[in-house]
Amino acid sequence: MLPLPDFDLHRPQTLPEALRLRAALPKARILAGGTDLIPSMKQGLFTPQDVLHIAGLAELKGITVNADGIRVGALTSLTEMRRDARLATLVPGLVAACKSVATPTLQNMATLGGNLLLDTRCRFYNQSQFWREALGGANAKPATGCLKCDSAGICHIAPKGKGCYAAHSADTVPTLILLGAQAELASVRGTRRLAVEALYGEDGREAAPDRSPRLLIAGDEVLVAVHIPTPTGPTVHRKVRARAAIDYPMLLVAASAEGVVLSSLGPRPQRVTGIQDSMLDADIDAVAQAAFSQAFPLATHVWASTWRKKMVRVEVRRALAELATLNGDPR
Ligand SMILES: Cc1cc2nc3c(=O)[nH]c(=O)nc-3n(C[C@H](O)[C@H](O)[C@H](O)COP(=O)(O)OP(=O)(O)OC[C@H]3O[C@@H](n4cnc5c(N)ncnc54)[C@H](O)[C@@H]3O)c2cc1C
Ligand code: SF4
8 A cells, every 4th residue: 555645734715715725835735636646655756744635725626618708617517518508509519528537536626627637657657666776766766766765876768868758648639739728827916828839848747857848837836627618620639559448649639620639648639730731631541641740658667658649540541530520521
């Protein structure tokens, strides 16, 4: 059994109270549904002295649909999202993404905000402290496993590299990017909106010398909501994983008329570039080939990277065929 380390729990009841605590306790961790944070704390990946449990913040809850589009509060659970009839009609691809996270039990606790800000994953990182120590670090004493845990360690995926390539693994994000979603972020300094596409940096770590860190939000910011413009057409979500439930993705593909986004291949989702403007009249094989040539999965998963790369071509082809069918053009 992995015990949870000791910490001080804070339970703000309003957003202003939470923002003041966030500013006063910069090293605190935010706890939403806890389905990622709690296991990570048990594994010793994070050992915060202070934890801010934000479940009491009414401002972060619920789904609103109006002429401006869709607003989903950051604390809205994935179960609420997948059961919402309005989302099922307007954004079925996003609902499919919510359904593909972990298991229904975890979806009851898991929030949309926690999904957007989910830590990056790697087979050398998401392990118990004991497992990681057995790997040894380059210079770390005691050895802690790898560069993502300890700046004195090495990356076991690319030992000569200076970066962390742990994979972005949040199911809802590729679809949200294609929907043009924006994150509403609040701090004691005010509120701003940032495109979901611009939330992620090039390195899998929280702080990375010479590379942008895994999240491009300030340390005192809280994610309040996700805003989605009223969609003009369908979005398709596809996921490759070892089993049909529980497992994190090895590959995510989202497709809409606006383009194709891949994820779980590196620290941030990537848009397939160099393809025609609309996917509705695209040459499916040409887009699948472009995606294949732009995908460089590393050995962050136990499954062979060469196979994952080949699956990019297969899954992009399937996603675009599905999209064509939804648009009344079966190919
Ligand atoms: C067995 C298992 C399988 C899983 N499989 C998948 C999967 O297939 N796909 C997938 O995408 N995820 C998966 N997950 C991860 C997780 O369940 C989901 O990503 C979930 O949506 C995370 O939401 P949460 O509310 O539980 O996040 P938490 O664990 O509470 O938080 C996650 C991170 O986000 C931060 N955070 C949360 N909310 C906010 C906020 N409002 N403002 C600022 N920071 C915030 C936290 O500080 C933390 O760093 C799995 C988890 C488990 C245990
Ligand atoms: S990619 Fe390298 S540094 Fe990052 S978690 Fe994996 S082994 Fe550690």
